Amino acid sequence: MTKGKFITLEGMDGAGKSTHVAWIPAFLQARGVKVCLTREPGGTPVGERLRELMLDKAQKLHAETEALLMFAARREHLDKVILPALDAGSWVVCDRFTDATFAYQSGGSGLPWERIAALEAWVQGDLQPDLTLYFDVPSEVGKARTQAVREPDRFELEGRAFFDRVREGYLRRAHDDMRRMRIIDGTAALAEVKQSVENIILSNCF
Ligand SMILES: Nc1ncnc2c1ncn2[C@@H]1O[C@H](COP(=O)(O)OP(=O)(O)OP(=O)(O)O)[C@@H](O)[C@H]1O
Ligand SMILES: [Mg+2]
Numbered sequence: 001m002t003k004g005k006f007i008t009l010e011g012m013d014g015a016g017k018s019t020h021v022a023w024i025p026a027f028l029q030a031r032g033v034k035v036c037l038t039r040e041p042g043g044t045p046v047g048e049r050l051r052e053l054m055l056d057k058a059q060k061l062h063a064e065t066e067a068l069l070m071f072a073a074r075r076e077h078l079d080k081v082i083l084p085a086l087d088a089g090s091w092v093v094c095d096r097f098t099d100a101t102f103a104y105q106s107g108g109s110g111l112p113w114e115r116i117a118a119l120e121a122w123v124q125g126d127l128q129p130d131l132t133l134y135f136d137v138p139s140e141v142g143k144a145r146t147q148a149v150r151e152p153d154r155f156e157l158e159g160r161a162f163f164d165r166v167r168e169g170y171l172r173r174a175h176d177d178m179r180r181m182r183i184i185d186g187t188a189a190l191a192e193v194k195q196s197v198e199n200i201i202l203s204n205c206f
Contacts (some may be wrong), residue, residue, distance in 0.1 A: 002035070003087060003089040004089050004090045004091045004092060005131070005205050006086060006092045006094070006131075007091065007127045007129060007131045007132070007201070008093075008099070008127075008132045009021055009095050009096065009133050010096060010100055010103075010134045011098045011134055011135030011137070011142075012103070012137065012142040012167060013023050013140050013142050014137065014142035014144070014146040014164050015186045015206055016136035016190075017135060017138070017191075018095060020133070020193070020194065020197055021039075021095045024192070024201070028091060028093070029199070033090075033091050034089060034090040035090060035091050036080070036081065036085035038081055038095070039096060040073065040074065040094060040097055042073065042097075043072075043077040043078050043081050044076045044080045046073065046076050047073035047076055050070075051073065051113070051171075054154065055153040060154070063109035063110065064073070064110070064115075065071075066105055067101060067105040067119065068119070071119045071120075071122075072089070074122075074123055074180070075123050078123070078127070088157070094129075095124035097132070098116075099134070099173045100188075102117075102170075102172070103170040104155065104166055104169070106169055107165045107166050107167075107169020108162045108163070110165075110203065119154050121154070130180070131180065131200070132182065133184060133200065134173075134181050134182060134183050135184050135186035135193070136184065137161050137167075139163030139166070139167060139189050143156075182200050184197065184200070
């Protein structure tokens with residue numbers, strides 16, 4: 001058992017993770033909680049370098065290479081950032097975590113679900129987030145939102161069918177663990193989504 005709580009945000013590109021991760025730390029701090037804000041892939045110097053490699057448009061990695069690099073970065077992130085923060089009593093808020101590897105590398109890229117589950121068990125043991133906020137949007141909504149604000153990265157160049165499978169992967173994870181992973185309608189108006197997130201955090205974490 002760790003002292004702090006571990007909250008992750010999930011959803012496809014454009015679902016709203018960064019939008020909500022921007023206010024959640026202050027919301028928690030106002031309730032007396034110490035917060036460590038981080039993201040995946042990344043969160044450590046090595047993890048950020050692996051992130052650059054994985055999002056690089058110039059080279060499409062084999063899906064297994066991608067999954068292994070994701071978990072290599074995650075192992076480092078747990079060791080250097082997440083576990084020390086939780087042990088010290090901070091809450092960790094992380095923009096993407098393991099559900100994204102199931103959704104993208106299994107759902108999207110087609111690796112067997114059990115392969116990812118084996119890596120998850122190896123790298124995380126029993127550790128799971130206390131709460132996962134999953135922003136659910138159809139692929140065309142995610143794509144329209146990201147296209148409006150920036151150049152596509154490696155994953156965002158994938159087509160609609162890929163992102164439809166990413167969404168199915170996320171929904172499978174959510175249905176497998178409905179206590180941990182809450183499905184939020186990411187197509188609702190921003191203020192409405194924010195209200196849902198506040199309600200879920202208050203009723204699950206305090
Ligand atoms: N509920 C919403 N209604 C309308 N627009 C939204 C909503 N939520 C987010 N957006 C807008 O969609 C865009 C993408 O949102 P955001 O950057 O939060 O997505 P993300 O999940 O972090 O995506 P990525 O995985 O690509 O980082 C932003 O311009 C944001 O303002
Ligand atoms: Mg983001």
